Amino acid sequence: MATSFALTCDGPSGADWNVTVVRQDAPADGPAPVLESLSEAELVAACLEGRPGAFDLIVQRHRRQVYQICYRFMNSHEDASDLSQDVFLRAYRGLKNFKGNAALGTWLHRIAVNTCLNRVAVKAPKSEPIDDADFVDAKGESASEQLLRDERAGRVRAAVAQLPPKQRAALIMRTYEDRSHQEIAQALGTSVGAAKANVFHALQNLKKILGNI
């Protein structure tokens, strides 16, 4: 319950003054909320406060999205796996700079795109065999249907991974991440017009690589 003190005094100079000091009980600190119940901003704050498990939860929530971006860039599970780790490490290092203006997923997405662009600047992606044993199929198709489908999908993924880096980034962001041209422009450091042009040229090149379909 709050208690109020009000002091009213006249100073020697004649200046009237009033000071009010409100005393109230400090709120008792309850147990820390469960990490899973925290919002993204609260989760970031928990990381910065050094709360164990907070960053692990961020990784758990966003690892699939980050991996898929990396995979589309590189068309390789091994590279995507390494890059995903790099993305999260860079995110951890930069967490104190996360302003919370964008969603955490959007921020991580941009880190992923930049990490991939940096990687492809120094290393050409390698194509992955279609029947990689590390993958599982969950669609319940017949073996021949699955083979045809996988073969076609493998060709498309390989074609995407052959595109020039900025076209690749623009196409991936627009097609698979549903990012606006504005967001693509920001991520690539270009104008909106240039971002749209990158999407167009990516599709044009993809069409050429894949031939008539």
Add this chain to the structure above:
Amino acid sequence: MAHLSPDTFVDLLEGTLEESAVPHLAQCEACRDELSGLRRTWQEAMNTDVPEPSPLFWDHLSARVHEAVAAEPEPRRPWWNAAWAVRWFGLAAAAVAAIALVAFLNRPAFVDQRTAQVGGEAQGTPAASGQRLEVLPPLAEDESVGLLADLASDLDWDAVVEVGLVRPGGADRAVAELSADERVELQRLLTEAGVM
């Protein structure tokens, strides 16, 4: 004849521009073919999933990230943005204001002329020459204020003014100029200093 621009093609593909709004399409077979080819290609790309890794992969990735992160120094907000810095600067400001206030309260000229209200109910206190803070019963009984008064009892009021902590007759302003957070800190300081 100028063909459609990349910008127009993208708008048509995304449906933000109706084909009927682009008369050139009706006249140019090349642009129509280009548009339909791009549309099929994009549809094909959209339908292409990333292969699903082994279910064990996700935990493996998390473990790898966890290990890599464990080797890193903990991320911290810049010190000027850190919660502890804000708290301690606020506390320091509140402490200065509290000491200045108590020093002001201890001023003989002030003590002689004060009146006090407690709990919002005015209580007239007879002025008596030479009385100190403790003759103000409700406030003097407050151990938190008493402790601060003791701390500040050796403080020379003129020195407080001289170093610019407060202006003569301006202790009220020193408190009034505190931000809401600083005032809360002042309250907390006064509370915590006593046996609460």
